[in-house]
Amino acid sequence: MSNLCDVLVVGAGPAGIAAALTLVASGRNVLVIDKAVFPRDKCCGDGLTTGALRLLEMLGFDPITVANWQTCSDVWLRSPSGREVQLSLPKKTSTSQSGQSGQFAAIAPRIELDHALVQHARSRGVRVIEGCSFVSIARQTTNDVTVTTDSTGVLAEITAKYIVAADGMWSPVRKAFGAAQSGYLGEWHAFRQYVSNVTGPASNKLFVWFDADLLPGYAWSFPLPNGRANIGFGILRGSKYSVQDMKSLWPELLARPHVRQALGADATLEDRVTSWPIPARVTSAKLSAGRALFIGDAACVADALTGEGIGQALLSGVLAGEAIIETFQRAPSVTRAKYQRKVRREFFADHRVSVAMGRIMRTERRTRAGLRIAAINSWSRKLFVRWMFEDEPRAALFSPRRWHRKFLARDGAFKASPERTTN
Numbered sequence: 366m367s368n369l370c371d372v373l374v375v376g377a378g379p380a381g382i383a384a385a386l387t388l389v390a391s392g393r394n395v396l397v398i399d400k401a402v403f404p405r406d407k408c409c410g411d412g413l414t415t416g417a418l419r420l421l422e423m424l425g426f427d428p429i430t431v432a433n434w435q436t437c438s439d440v441w442l443r444s445p446s447g448r449e450v451q452l453s454l455p456k457k458t459s460t461s462q463s464g465q466s467g468q469f470a471a472i473a474p475r476i477e478l479d480h481a482l483v484q485h486a487r488s489r490g491v492r493v494i495e496g497c498s499f500v501s502i503a504r505q506t507t508n509d510v511t512v513t514t515d516s517t518g519v520l521a522e523i524t525a526k527y528i529v530a531a532d533g534m535w536s537p538v539r540k541a542f543g544a545a546q547s548g549y550l551g552e553w554h555a556f557r558q559y560v561s562n563v564t565g566p567a568s569n570k571l572f573v574w575f576d577a578d579l580l581p582g583y584a585w586s587f588p589l590p591n592g593r594a595n596i597g598f599g600i601l602r603g604s605k606y607s608v609q610d611m612k613s614l615w616p617e618l619l620a621r622p623h624v625r626q627a628l629g630a631d632a633t634l635e636d637r638v639t640s641w642p643i644p645a646r647v648t649s650a651k652l653s654a655g656r657a658l659f660i661g662d663a664a665c666v667a668d669a670l671t672g673e674g675i676g677q678a679l680l681s682g683v684l685a686g687e688a689i690i691e692t693f694q695r696a697p698s699v700t701r702a703k704y705q706r707k708v709r710r711e712f713f714a715d716h717r718v719s720v721a722m723g724r725i726m727r728t729e730r731r732t733r734a735g736l737r738i739a740a741i742n743s744w745s746r747k748l749f750v751r752w753m754f755e756d757e758p759r760a761a762l763f764s765p766r767r768w769h770r771k772f773l774a775r776d777g778a779f780k781a782s783p784e785r786t787t788n
Contacts, residue, residue: 370396370492372689373512373525375499375538378407380661380678381531382482385491386424387686393693395491396523398514400498404480408641409675410557411478411595412571412587413471415454416755417676418778420683425489428471428779430481433590435472439570440750442736443623445577445729450740452750455777467777470571470754472587472595499532502541510656512541526693527700528657529685531678534644536663542654550602551642553582553672556611557597558638559589564629567594572627575736576618578605581726584618586627593635594628599643599672601723611640645669645719647677647712653701658685666712668759670719670726676755677712684708715759722759748773 372388374381377399388395413421421428428434438454454469483493500513503522511524530538539545566572572586584598598618600606606614615638618624625632644650644665652664660666660681667674688704726732739749751757751773761767 368521368523370394370523370525371693372396372527372529373398373523374529374531375399376531376533376661376663377401377403377483377486377493377495378479378531378661378678379482379675380663380682381529382479382486382491383420383424383679383682384529384531384660384686385486385493385682386489387683388689389486389489389491391686391690393690396525397486397491397493398497398499398523399493399495402495403483404476406639407475407479408555408557408639409475410555410585410587410597410673411472411474411589412585412673412675413473414673414676414755415469415751415777416758417673417679418468418471420676420679422778424485424679424683426482426485428468428473430485431473431477433474433477433593435589436468437470437472437569437571437588440470440753441566441570441572442739443572443574443576444733444736445575445580446733447623448733448736450736450746452739452746452753454750454754467780469751469756469777472571472589474589474595499537499541505655526656527689527697529682529689530657530659530663531661531682532663534642534662534665536659538657539651539654539659539663542657544651544654544659546650549644550608552645552669553599553601553643553667554608554611554640555597555599555643555672556615556638556640557595558615559635560586560594560596560628560632561592561635562629562631562633563588563592563594564631565627567596567627568592568629570627574623575726575732576621577729580604580729580732581723584624586624594632596624596628604727608640612638643667643672643674645672645674645716647708648716652705652708656697658688658701658704660685664708666708668719668755669716670722670759673755680711681708684711711758714764718760718763 371393374397455466503511567586574584582600645667650665661678666677684707692700
């Protein structure tokens, strides 16, 4: 295999694959490396928003390749007061050509989703080397950069015009370029476990619990096929609980009556619990250095309100690919500037709105008030749930350039795909 390429992508998660697919579609020679061997698990809530689904569809991905892909339209929010609010995303309609309005929310186990994305990238001509780690920068010239990699103890060099770093919050590529985020631990921390034998309503409904002691964090239960669910909770650093408290809090949270009722009496915890930090400060993160562009968690693009990151990772990968395509023959400083402008345009306003909403939800009183407003009538419920699932960008209302005739009224993604739905 040639050790020369136009673009080396480090990391084969959703962000890296999105960048690779964007680049290869323009005819660029792309190589992706990842230290893992797929399929591999990734700590995640497994939820896919409307925004993430639209991006996957744009990239040509087929959800049928994910065995336990599950669409969902019924959403239940529990206020700190104990009041439950039911929200419904659009379901099948008799007026649409395919008899359905598409998918607005889905759950896909990351061990399956990421593997399917890697296989999809290969089918589109992307070279992917698994079990291959980035080690260091061997040398840089005015035209390219050469890196050292390690495949099970065998060192090799790869030379590329650009590097796209999709290698996580503690990105080794970022560190090699002198842009490490010393002492940074992320804005959120999440904790999750899979559950089987779910016989309660959580077997087919998506729950989000805004318990008062977790605010502005929350707990969730996302349904999967065959009576399984992904259940967990996330906290904002600096809130009531520390990261160290999460393990001891977990059994108590699972024993809360509303959680037990949702899961059913026979629910059984699977495997081990897993936890992970969530970086969500894209407006202050360094987005590039030298001939490297940082994407996904390496660029801290997760949503500051919910901690959701798959849609943001996909979008950052697409933007990095576009920036390189548009400036490939120019100086790296031009490419960096182009990418930074794209990220600023697509992320910054939404990030600020998410931060502001997060501040509102820091108190029980304001969270209760917000959910009451959202549930005033059928119109407010419809708009709120579509906004919550990022059918439109967070700050779209304040961004006239993003307005369009079907604002919060479009069909969902994958209209032509068979649905495996929880409803």
